[in-house]
Amino acid sequence: MPGRHRLCSASRSPWVRFPAALLCILILGASNLLPAQAPARPPLTWGGDAEGGAPYQFQDPADPRRIIGFEVDIVEAIGRILGRQTEFVQNQWEGLVPGLERGNYDVIVSGLEITPDRAEVISFSRPYYVTFEQLAVRRSDNAIRSLDDCEGRKVGTLRGSLAQRILEARKGIVLRSYDGQINAYEDLLNGRLDAVLMDHIIALYNVAPTPGLKMAGPPVGRLEYGMGVRKKDTQLLTQVNRALEQMISSGELRRILERWGIWTQACADYFGDHSPGSQRPVAFEEYLSSRTVERSAWERAKQYAGYLPLLGRGAIVTLELSVLAMALAVALGLLIALSRLYATAPVRALAGVYIESIRGTPLLIQLFLIFYGLPHVGIRLSPMLAAITGLALNYSAYEAENYRAGIQSIPRTQMEAALALGMTRLQALRYVIVPQAMRLVIPPVTNDFIALLKDSSLVSVITMVELTKSYSQLASIHYDYLGIGLLAAAMYFLIGLPFVRLARLAERHFNPEHRALLAGGRQHQAG
């Protein structure tokens, strides 16, 4: 049977073996995408940004796999009251509200200030914490005693916070907005900023362990943190509110806040509880000691080794994501390139439009559209699937152009020779043109794979915790951007390296001159 024979010869050729191997990786990878088996009573899932830092929710410096914080304690208490397990879902702070609407989790607990704007989109629980804005300056600085002294000075704060609105309302202050508080306080310490205005508890947790900084001036403004729930989940909202009230009246909420050292006058006023404190700020003290410990070189090395599992897990996600996305991009790219070169006019035009529109728009926006936009038309992809889809679609446009360049550089006469032998156009492409183009295309495709490996860090915006996200989480709890940064960079480098080697081997494999050398060698031996 000729068909069977052909199959055998095909499977022997390296041409087919390579995609086959990719397919295996794909299938193995896909098993990770399957949802875990759901328990009888679904856990209460809550979204927050662990990178937001102490004391909200952050990775335990002693064991980075554990998330701790006063919000963790509050959510767990609510879970106990409601008789439900709780499950933390990491989500970039800016994406918390879209993530809730998308159904990634049931409730947001992440220092989310109750504002009229947000209340239009989601429902808020009653406040579980009230605080105010607090100014911080360098310890040596005695000139700034309040916001009034900040005229003409550079003041840092968090993007989109109440503090930012307060600063914007004042004339003459040079505003600098940050995405993370740590960088702001670091810039204050090194003189890039003159002052930092942030929520009091953030100031507390950053100023207290830093000898070079101090708080300055009276409380500014007032704000309330609420838990965010989807508008339609009225039943959940009622349950959460009841649980919170129960915690307030039993004193449990106060005990949690005291443990974290954040029970302030403002809280006492709001909760109407002016009794003297009973609880030592144990958690706050633990946090301070973790920040102030001096470490020997050996301890430091041990500490870095301790980061490896977490970074390693991020690296595996990055690798898995990149390989799957690239495999799809390469396959899709070939299809698009062939359509662009050989299909009927309308299909050709369509391929051109696809390439131009994908190349002409930012990957970040494409990812947002796929993850947050598609659910509006009923397509809900898991973060991993959305990330792979986004990267694959984006890179397929570039790969298509690589292929087109490769194919067009093969002389026309090769196609003519193949056609003259009675091959169809498709056969000529498959057996004659594409194999030759392959060799030319390998270097630029390798280039793109390395680029994709690094671009994959963008998927952290759709809640994926990959290598860069793992790095920034670790760096933000250990206040070590340099050491951990170098570690993460080294990991990216090491992930890419084997693929560069592989590409070089493949290039040699497809190079007829190299093959000729081998064949020549065989000839000599035979002769």
Next chain:
Amino acid sequence: MCENPDGSMAERIIEISGLKKSFHGQEVLRGISLDVAPKQLTVLIGPSGCGKSTLLRCLNGLEIFDEGRISVNGLRLERRAGHTHVDREYHRVTHQLRGMMGMVFQAFNLFPHMTTLDNVARPPAIVRSVPPDQARSEAVRLLEKVGLADKAALYPNQLSGGQQQRAAIARALAMKPKVILYDEPTSALDPGLVDEVLEVMRELDREGITQLVVTHEMRFARDVADKIAFMSEGMIVEEGDPDKIFSNPEDSRTHQFLKRYL
């Protein structure tokens, strides 16, 4: 199978009539009519740019002709004047025509990523689904025939021009064509390598394989051709057996052209 003076009784494997082809408004073929008899070697001569290569390329569909009719082994392809649309049927027939004709190019056009053996063995496996083992043993036989048995494992860029062209002929033969078309098969070769290729063609002629050759090798044409057609400015000016064309050409242009070679 001898030719009648009026041609009516002659057996023909290729019939071309009224073939016209223009490139960018310039008429390259201006109504070509030519017959090729089976088992014969027909040579097409003429000055450069007279349309010889274009004629061959129209014959196996590498160029789409504007008007006229070709028929190969009874399969007809016809285009009427002013009919610019190329339909599915045209492509289907062209594909079938190619199945009956082998083509040998001036620049060999071997596939550089395949060994010499694969160049000959892969096309039948791809196009005709010939089992690979059978295709390979047939390829070995053909390479022996063209004197390249010991080069089977080499890649085209390891072969001399003459060897490449012989491999290209073996590749064409592997498809078992009814006719082989040659487009100046020795023009790209060093003078010393020309004879080995012509010798293969001569051998194929002895075996009774139909060949249509565009060439400038006049001695070869005179010695081996069964029929010679002289082309000038897109027209067949004169045709006949070699003796008549070479010793007693009727047309002054033929005379003029041959004077330079003889």
